[in-house]
Amino acid sequence: MYSITDTNESFNAFFHTFYILFDKCFPFVKIPHSQFMHKKWMTAGLLKSIHHKNALYKQWLKTKDPSLKAKYLSYAKLLNKLCFMCKKEFFNNSLSMKCNSVKEIWRTLNSMCIKSKTSNNSSITKIQHNGNDVTDKASISDVFNNYFANIGVNLSRNIPSTADSFVKYLKAPSRNTFFFSNISEQDIVSSISMLKNTFSAGPDSVPGPVIKYVKFLIATLLAHIFNLSCTTGIFPDGLKLARVTPIFKKGSMTDISNYRPISLLNSFSKLFEKIIHAKLVKFFNKYNILHKNQFGFRKGHSTVHALIQAVNYIFTELSKKNYVMGLFFDLSKSFDTCNHDILLYKLEHCGIRGSMLNWFRSYLSNRHQYVVVNGTKSNIHPIVCGVPQGSVLGPLLFLIYVNDIFSIYDFDNLVLFADDSNVFAVEKSIGSLFIKANNICNKLNTWFNANKLTINIEKSHYMIFKPTEVINENVIDNNMQVKFNSVVIPRINENNIFRLNCG
Secondary structure (H helix, E strand, O other), X not given: OOOOOOHHHHHHHHHHHHHHHHHHHOOOOOOOHHXXXXXXXXXXXXXXXXXXXXXXXXXXXXXXXXXXXXXXXXXXXXXXXXXXXXXHHHHHHHHHHOOOOHHHHHHHHHHHOOOOHHHHHHXXXXXXXXXXXXXXXXXXXXXXXXXXXXXXXXXXXXXXXXXXXXXXXXXXXOOOOOOOOOOOHHHHHHHHHOOOOOOOXXXXXXXXXXXXXXXXXXXXXXXXXXHHHHHHOOOOHHHOEEEEEEEEOOOOOOEHHHEEEEEEEOHHHHHXXXXXXXXXXXXXXXXXXXXXOEOOOEOOEOHHHXXXXXXXXXXXXXXXXXXXXXXXXXEOOOHHHOOHHHHHHHHHHHOOOHHHHXXXXXXXOOEEEEEEEOOEEOOOEXXXXXXXXXXXXXXXXXHHHHHHHHHOOOOOEEEEEOOEEEEEEXXXXXXXXXXXXXXXXXXXXXXXXXXXXXXXXXXXEEEEEOOHXXXXXXXXXXXXXXXXXXXXOOEOOHHHOOOOOOO
16 A cells, blocks of 8 residues: 555555445444434433333233322322433533533533434425425435535526636735645544544544544554645545535425535545644744634634624724724625635635645545435535535635635725624714715625625625714614615614614
8 A cells, every 4th residue: 555656546445445344343234213322311220210110101001000000100200300300410510511612512502402403304305496396305315416516606607797806806925835744643643533523424434433443553554645645736536525414494395495505524534634724724824824804713713702803893983973884794605606716826825836736626626425315315416616515624715715805995894704794884974884885895796706706685784883972863864775786785773683882
């Protein structure tokens, strides 16, 4: 394996051997979920008590003895109370141990929900497509796959052409170049240790915990393959397949647009990406490549930080007796619509050059996906647009893609969090505020068109914050509107959300 110089052949040889051993040690056996899974708060003592309760119930059914019925009901009531207490104590302890991490708190809270988030897709029996009802299981999976795979392409076709190129908004290219540093065995071991302890697996069917058990045995081989990949600029094709599950959001369950795709990638792909991600973040932070107002997908830049900055800015301007308008834009399928050519150009502009730029070109190209609905697998479909969903590098690549939005206009304030853009315009009079807001929308519209991104007008709004002196006065003319690409943006009444006082 060490003598192989082709990246794809090297990885395929490794994975072929790995999977033979994996399949031998862990043969696939289908077992009902109820037979091997118990709730985390369930103890051995409670299980024993439940078995005793069931035995009492059977005795009562056989004899119909009223005294046995009373004994069973009394025991069941006591057991239910005991189960509630054990469950409460378990989650109290779980939350107290995670009090320093908002992410972990939400993860624990989500685990308390009785209804599984992923259970919604199990009842998909009919989907409407091109005016027809699709009920065949295989056809439903294929319809979902074609829809998810072509979202970005279809949105790009509807974007009007503009005379401005995306290059216009880029500042001088970075003088610094990201150089590939050799990946060590320790890098591999550290990256494997960070894999989640979940048994959900991608197309390779290999869960993260299994890789953790053998990390010291495979670290040398993986370091060789990953180094070969970076030096040759080729990302293994065996890591470019995604398994997609459609998750219902809201609305009609037969409307395919009411589902969002959840992608699972191979564990070895995530492992490789974690290493590259860490090196890239270090490079970007060293040379301040990402704008300070990029608050999404970055360590030390959370929703809390974004909110604090926005609120502080609003209070500061209101204290100066200025009107403030907040423009809140939401992107449509932002990850799915990133143009590969534009992204690669921007990566090179930021300092990703040579073999590493070729590596990212290979990473983005020749990707495929399939959808699983009700246990039925669709045909495999190529992906020609967007950054990989469910990947480690995808969010960071998206930040690079939108990073130059800060150069399009002399904004009073622009705060980005993932695909949400929040712009704040400030003026002394309400009339001037609307003029400025529409000017900002025109500039933004041109930038989005040049970068082949689409705004979701239905989820975009604006809000006006008035100085204390006029907070109860109606100073807005009904003819005053904010438009984005000739479409009126709806206004949210600030009195229905919160009131800012600067007295």
